[in-house]
Amino acid sequence: MPTTALDRLLADDTVRASVPAFDAHRDLIPLRLPAWDTASTETVNALTGRVATAGFALVETGTAPGQDDLLGLAGLLDLGEPFVPPLYRIPGSVQVGTAGVSQLTATPGAAADAARHPATSAIGQGWHVDGTLQQLGEVRTSLLLCVRPAATGGQSLLFNATAAFLDLADHDPAAAAALMAPSALVRMATVNGSNDSTAGPAFAVTGGQLLTRYARTDADRWFPPSGDPAAVDRALARLDELAAPGSPYRLEFTMTAGQGLVFANSRLCHGRAAYTDDSAAPRTLLRGLFTTDLTTR
Ligand SMILES: [Fe+2]
Numbered sequence: 001m002p003t004t005a006l007d008r009l010l011a012d013d014t015v016r017a018s019v020p021a022f023d024a025h026r027d028l029i030p031l032r033l034p035a036w037d038t039a040s041t042e043t044v045n046a047l048t049g050r051v052a053t054a055g056f057a058l059v060e061t062g063t064a065p066g067q068d069d070l071l072g073l074a075g076l077l078d079l080g081e082p083f084v085p086p087l088y089r090i091p092g093s094v095q096v097g098t099a100g101v102s103q104l105t106a107t108p109g110a111a112a113d114a115a116r117h118p119a120t121s122a123i124g125q126g127w128h129v130d131g132t133l134q135q136l137g138e139v140r141t142s143l144l145l146c147v148r149p150a151a152t153g154g155q156s157l158l159f160n161a162t163a164a165f166l167d168l169a170d171h172d173p174a175a176a177a178a179l180m181a182p183s184a185l186v187r188m189a190t191v192n193g194s195n196d197s198t199a200g201p202a203f204a205v206t207g208g209q210l211l212t213r214y215a216r217t218d219a220d221r222w223f224p225p226s227g228d229p230a231a232v233d234r235a236l237a238r239l240d241e242l243a244a245p246g247s248p249y250r251l252e253f254t255m256t257a258g259q260g261l262v263f264a265n266s267r268l269c270h271g272r273a274a275y276t277d278d279s280a281a282p283r284t285l286l287r288g289l290f291t292t293d294l295t296t297r
Helices: 005-010 013-017 041-054 067-076 112-116 161-171 173-179 231-242
Strands: 056-060 102-105 125-128 141-148 156-159 185-188 197-200 203-206 209-212 220-222 250-253 259-264 269-272 284-290
Touching (some): 005 173, 041 056, 041 259, 161 173
Antiparallel strands (some): 185 197, 203 209
């Protein structure tokens, strides 16, 4: 008789079946949209189906996007209004536009915390889910549209963290269980002068889905459950292996101008390779966050 959250997860075939699976040959061919805000029902269904299957969809049109295009795509997908985390409503160097769309560009010479924050600098960005201080499952969908790629580098990185977690759980259940502990992972703010932090599980089953807020950045602290202090170390070491280049749980690609990424933020982790900019034409992405889950309706 299953007793723990992990036991129940491992015994539930429906939860297992809902976990994304990457297929590079399928998933890295962009779905073509006639425009950011118009597409046939078949195309929209193909896009949402891809997100349900792979956890993300790479999309493209012939034109580099603006803020209205991101909102248009959100409307096409019926995602509702963008969600702006309270952290970004605090006055400071990292802000979100009034329509809820962020413009992500490295800001050389800007305020120190902006220069340190990976979203606003050219350094690499470790695995994370968007919404650092939000609860697990709160930010379900992220949209990223590429206005202009970097001069060199800046590859988008995806880690199928929920599938990798099942792999870990099948081989080392105690290590996996440690990441489901109620306060296993504390994530901390790094911008706008905030010292706030949020504790919670790194993985949990919510509404019949395995969801994650797993992260591997400088702003994370891990708290092993008592009784097995080595379990978190084993879990992180194994997940680092499963997120390394060559793993079937990892994808890496460069978005070109006019391409975009729709992803299930609570099922995948993402990151970014370091890059160099042409100062006259810096790498620029637009981002919107949404609490709507594209895959469960
Ligand atoms: Fe992000």
